[in-house]
Amino acid sequence: MSLIKIINKDFDLPDELSESQLRETLVEAFAYLVDNDFPKLVQILYKADVDQYKLKELLENIEGKSSAEVIADAYLARQMAKIETWKKYSK
DSSP, rough: OOOHHTTTSOOOOOOTOOHHHHHHHHHHHHHHHHHHOHHHHHHHHHHOOOHHHHHHHHHTTSSSSOHHHHHHHHHHHHHHHHHHHHHHHHO
């Protein structure tokens, strides 16, 4: 399963995004959700199984990054970890 396919369960993204374009698109999406639809943001992070305590700690200690960047990075890291787990156990 590809990263884009997993993320498209929460967002409607084109299949041909580079890694940097994907991150930038997610940063913009999370910035919008932080400002305009916090319940949906929480739902997406819960569904993706992003550790809320780790995210809270990251958000309390951000330097040089926006909260949307921190959230996007945590979300991407969690989705990539899922792929690694699937690869490990699907053999």
